[in-house]
Amino acid sequence: MDIIIKSYNRPYYLHRCLQSIKENVQGNYKVIIVDDGTPQKYLDKISSLYSVEIFKTENYEKKSFNIENDLINDGFNIPTESWRKAVENASDYFLITEDDVWFTKEINCDELVSYMKLHNIHLTKLGILGIYSDDNYSEVLSLSNELETTYPLKTFTSNQFIMNLFMFNKFKFFTILYKLGLVDNHTRRKYWILNSILMGVYKKDYWLYMWKDSINHLDEKIQLKNAAVWFGKNKKNRNLVTRTKDEKMKTTFKSSASGQYHDYNINLSIDKVNSILNEAWLNKEFDAMQNYPKDFSDDYIKTFLDKENHPDAQYDEWFKWAEKFRQQYRNLGAEVDN
Structure with missing residues (x-):
C-alpha cells in the first residue's frame, strides 16, 4: 500500500508523521511525499532519516524561493494536479494524508487492503477527529473486530448536473428545496460521511472521481458533489465507507x-x-x-x-x-x- 503525504513547509510535523508511520504501520508499504515548497535543506534532512520518495509540485521552485526569502505564497493555490498524478501512479488502494497528521495506534496495511478488496470497501477512515455527531445521518454497523460501516441515510443523490445545482445553489435550486422543507442547514453535512481529507485509505478509482473537477484550488463542495454522484451509483453497496472502531490517527x-x-x-x-x-x-x-x-x-x-x-x-x-x-x-x- 502506498502512503501519500501532502507536504508544505512544516518539516518538524513531517518528521513526526514519518516516525509515527515507522512505529505503527505494519505490512508492505511505500511512503511518497508530494511537496509544495519545503526548502531543500529540510527535505535533505528528511531524506537522511527515512526511506521515502519525494515528488515536487509544479510550483515547488517558486514557493520554495519565496519561503527562503520571506516572501508570501498564495495559500489558496494548491497543487491538485500533482496530487492527482501521485494518486494515478499509486497502488490501487492507498492512504492519503498530510504532514501534520500522525499515527497514534498500530495498523496492518496488508490486512486492511485485503479486507477492503474482499468487502468492496471504497474508503476506510483511520480517524474522524472525534466528530461522532455525523452518526446522526448514517447507519453504523459492525463489520469486523476492527471496522464498522457508516452508510448515509436519507441522502439525496442524482447525476452530475443536478448535484452541481444542489451543492452550489445554482438557479436557487437549494433555496427552493429549503423553502419546501426538503433540506436544512445541516443537509450538506451528511455528505462528509463519504469523504476524508486527512485520514482515508481509498480505492483509487473513488478518489480520482471525487477530485476530477478540482483544479489548483480547494473547494470541498466539489469533492462532496462528486462523492454524492459516486454514492448514487453504488447505493446497493452497504460497505462503501467504513472506519476503524478506534481512531488510529490524529492531527x-x-x-x-x-x-x-x-x-x-x-x-x-x-x-x-x-x-x-x-x-x-x-x-x-x-x-x-x-x-x-x-x-x-x-x-x-x-x-x-x-x-x-x-x-x-x-x-x-x-x-x-x-x-x-x-x-x-x-x-x-x-x-x-x-
Missing part, C-alpha cells in the same frame, strides 16, 4: 501551513512561527516527538518563540491564534484537547 489544532486559511485578525505571522520551529528542528533543538501521541505542548512551543522573540511571532499572540483555531473545530464537535 494538529494549533498549527497551519499558511495563515491565509485561518486569519483571525491577530498580530501574528504563521509563516514566521513555522520558520522558527523549522530552524530549531533542523538544528536538532526541536524534538519532533515531544508529547507524542498528543500534539506538541503549548509550553514547548513557547520555549522557542520566547527564545527568538520575533515581533511577528510572540507567544501570547500565537496562543490567541491557536485558541481561535481550536474553537473553530470544537464548534464542529472535534476532540481538540486530547
Whole structure:
C-alpha cells in the first residue's frame, strides 16, 4: 500500500508523521511525499532519516524561493494536479494524508487492503477527529473486530448536473428545496460521511472521481458533489465507507501551513512561527516527538518563540491564534484537547 503525504513547509510535523508511520504501520508499504515548497535543506534532512520518495509540485521552485526569502505564497493555490498524478501512479488502494497528521495506534496495511478488496470497501477512515455527531445521518454497523460501516441515510443523490445545482445553489435550486422543507442547514453535512481529507485509505478509482473537477484550488463542495454522484451509483453497496472502531490517527489544532486559511485578525505571522520551529528542528533543538501521541505542548512551543522573540511571532499572540483555531473545530464537535 502506498502512503501519500501532502507536504508544505512544516518539516518538524513531517518528521513526526514519518516516525509515527515507522512505529505503527505494519505490512508492505511505500511512503511518497508530494511537496509544495519545503526548502531543500529540510527535505535533505528528511531524506537522511527515512526511506521515502519525494515528488515536487509544479510550483515547488517558486514557493520554495519565496519561503527562503520571506516572501508570501498564495495559500489558496494548491497543487491538485500533482496530487492527482501521485494518486494515478499509486497502488490501487492507498492512504492519503498530510504532514501534520500522525499515527497514534498500530495498523496492518496488508490486512486492511485485503479486507477492503474482499468487502468492496471504497474508503476506510483511520480517524474522524472525534466528530461522532455525523452518526446522526448514517447507519453504523459492525463489520469486523476492527471496522464498522457508516452508510448515509436519507441522502439525496442524482447525476452530475443536478448535484452541481444542489451543492452550489445554482438557479436557487437549494433555496427552493429549503423553502419546501426538503433540506436544512445541516443537509450538506451528511455528505462528509463519504469523504476524508486527512485520514482515508481509498480505492483509487473513488478518489480520482471525487477530485476530477478540482483544479489548483480547494473547494470541498466539489469533492462532496462528486462523492454524492459516486454514492448514487453504488447505493446497493452497504460497505462503501467504513472506519476503524478506534481512531488510529490524529492531527494538529494549533498549527497551519499558511495563515491565509485561518486569519483571525491577530498580530501574528504563521509563516514566521513555522520558520522558527523549522530552524530549531533542523538544528536538532526541536524534538519532533515531544508529547507524542498528543500534539506538541503549548509550553514547548513557547520555549522557542520566547527564545527568538520575533515581533511577528510572540507567544501570547500565537496562543490567541491557536485558541481561535481550536474553537473553530470544537464548534464542529472535534476532540481538540486530547
